[in-house]
Amino acid sequence: MASDKHNYIGGRWVAGGSTRPSVNPSDISDIIGHFAEATPAQVGEAIVAARSAATAWGVSQLEARYKTLMAIGDEICARSQELGELLSREEGKPRAEGVGEVFRSGQFFQYFAAEALRISGDAVDSTRPGIEVDVRREPIGVVAVISPWNFPLSTACWKIAPALAFGNAVIWKPASATPAIAWQLAETFSRQTLPPGTFNLLMGSGGVVGNALAASPDIDAVTFTGSYEIGQQVATRAAPNFTRIQLELGSKNPLVVMDDGDMELAVAHALNGAYFGSGQKCTASSRLIVHRKVHDEFVTKLKAKAEALVVGHALDEGTQIGPVVDEKQLAQALDYVKLAEKEGCERVCGGERLKRRTEGYYFAPTLFIGTKNDMRVNREEMFCPIACVIEAGSYEEALQLANDTPYGLTSGIITKSLARANHFRRHMKTGCVMVNLPTAGTDYHVPFGGRKKSSYGPREQGRVAVEFFTAMKTSYINAGAPE
Ligand code: NAP
Numbered sequence: 001m002a003s004d005k006h007n008y009i010g011g012r013w014v015a016g017g018s019t020r021p022s023v024n025p026s027d028i029s030d031i032i033g034h035f036a037e038a039t040p041a042q043v044g045e046a047i048v049a050a051r052s053a054a055t056a057w058g059v060s061q062l063e064a065r066y067k068t069l070m071a072i073g074d075e076i077c078a079r080s081q082e083l084g085e086l087l088s089r090e091e092g093k094p095r096a097e098g099v100g101e102v103f104r105s106g107q108f109f110q111y112f113a114a115e116a117l118r119i120s121g122d123a124v125d126s127t128r129p130g131i132e133v134d135v136r137r138e139p140i141g142v143v144a145v146i147s148p149w150n151f152p153l154s155t156a157c158w159k160i161a162p163a164l165a166f167g168n169a170v171i172w173k174p175a176s177a178t179p180a181i182a183w184q185l186a187e188t189f190s191r192q193t194l195p196p197g198t199f200n201l202l203m204g205s206g207g208v209v210g211n212a213l214a215a216s217p218d219i220d221a222v223t224f225t226g227s228y229e230i231g232q233q234v235a236t237r238a239a240p241n242f243t244r245i246q247l248e249l250g251s252k253n254p255l256v257v258m259d260d261g262d263m264e265l266a267v268a269h270a271l272n273g274a275y276f277g278s279g280q281k282c283t284a285s286s287r288l289i290v291h292r293k294v295h296d297e298f299v300t301k302l303k304a305k306a307e308a309l310v311v312g313h314a315l316d317e318g319t320q321i322g323p324v325v326d327e328k329q330l331a332q333a334l335d336y337v338k339l340a341e342k343e344g345c346e347r348v349c350g351g352e353r354l355k356r357r358t359e360g361y362y363f364a365p366t367l368f369i370g371t372k373n374d375m376r377v378n379r380e381e382m383f384c385p386i387a388c389v390i391e392a393g394s395y396e397e398a399l400q401l402a403n404d405t406p407y408g409l410t411s412g413i414i415t416k417s418l419a420r421a422n423h424f425r426r427h428m429k430t431g432c433v434m435v436n437l438p439t440a441g442t443d444y445h446v447p448f449g450g451r452k453k454s455s456y457g458p459r460e461q462g463r464v465a466v467e468f469f470t471a472m473k474t475s476y477i478n479a480g481a482p483e
Pocket residue numbers: 146147148149150151155173174175176177204205206207209210211214225226227228230231233234248249250251281282381383409450454
């Protein structure tokens with residue numbers, strides 16, 4: 001990527017007020033490119049363009065929407081190797097995970113292309129004679145999409161695809177750490193025939209672009225994925241206008257390991273949930289709640305596996321764990337190690353920055369034992385490859401500990417007992433529950449979201465996505481008698 005990359009506003013590429021470099025976290029001497037930072041005036045221009053496009057796109061033929069979304073989905077899937085490599089270079093996850101994320105992003109477009117054709121309503125008789133009632137869904141208008149860096153493409157695509165499928169115009173503000181992969185999606189859109197302004201890319205800082213979108217009375221809905229703290233700010237800005245909001249936020253997901261569980265499975269799933277993606281997943285297992293009877297065996301086995309993980313350059317063959325995304329995340333991880341030790345936790349492995357052949361933000365997969373659920377390391381989202389083991393004396397205690405958190409995105413249990421698995425599934429206050437599976441890893445055709453401080457508003461993904469991206473209209477028709 002040689003020249004500066006611009007924003008895409010109203011169907012045109014537009015330079016920003018300034019640019020920001022995108023830096024490869026595996027090798028900070030590798031500058032991926034320089035990306036436009038939108039000015040406040042350009043946010044206004046994008047809103048005007050999107051409002052005008054929303055009128056045309058909102059009444060577009062269903063097959064036009066189907067074809068556009070399917071073409072984008074097919075292209076993204078077909079280019080998953082190339083785009084996945086770019087995603088990994090920019091975000092730091094190993095190549096296979098980058099390719100997987102890109103492919104999944106394409107699948108969101110393919111899935112919602114078909115959903116565009118399936119939108120349905122109700123036709124019923126009124127309680128009054130001679131009157132019919134027609135209940136249908138209409139687009140809401142202009143949707144602002146604000147997305148994070150950890151799944152820089154998929155979190156955005158699972159919002160952009162349904163927004164467009166159901167007839168809305170989109171303004172996308174991606175995370176500042178990952179503009180290169182965002183720009184590629186905009187480039188794909190720029191080759192489609194759409195009313196100008198139907199899809200807009202606004203790179204730039206959250207404080208300028210994100211804030212302005214959330215606060216604008218001309219935005220009909222804001223769908224946000226990111227931290228709880230920023231989500232709260234988005235909600236506060238949107239509230240005076242009664243702008244519709246959907247927030248997918250932080251987490252503190254528990255994986256419960258029972259004494260009757262398959263120990264190899266427990267260790268493999270804990271390893272996956274706690275460390276893959278450098279622990280930078282909203283679905284990561286940061287609390288490992290382990291039955292006292294199997295605690296020592298579990299810890300010994302997990303330590304051995306964690307220490308054997310290959311941490312390295314995201315694009316190197318054999319890398320299992322890439323760097324964390326930037327210097328801030330690295331500093332945060334090191335601070336949490338200090339905090340854990342101050343709180344009296346015992347470090348079993350990891351806890352330090354690693355040196356590799358290139359200078360990057362490498363951090364060793366870290367395990368703490370002797371931790372209590374009320375410690376800050378078990379209350380706050382750390383968003384790095386650090387896991388804490390909490391001992392439990394019984395299933396009941398494990399369930400209580402698992403639910404004792406301000407968050408509620410995912411949870412998991414490793415057990416061979418159908419009764420425990422079923423009870424856990426029914427009593428966890430989380431949006432997703434995994435039985436004998438890692439807490440991370442979800443499908444694209446079913447609802448996704450959490451409870452408590454993890455989510456606000458209607459669920460994302462699957463058929464229920466229609467709830468957020470449409471407005472319902474109830475019409476009463478008195479056709480009269482034929483002459
Ligand atoms: P973040 O700091 O909250 O940022 C998220 C997005 O909000 C970015 O695009 C950011 O822009 C923007 N932003 C920043 N300040 C803003 C403001 N004042 N108004 C409006 N937008 C603003 O989160 P992150 O560090 O990118 O991502 C990690 C977080 O995302 C974690 O908490 C993780 O759990 C959460 N997450 C949740 C889910 C889920 O489905 N529940 C999925 C993935 C990630 P800049 O980049 O320019 O700051």
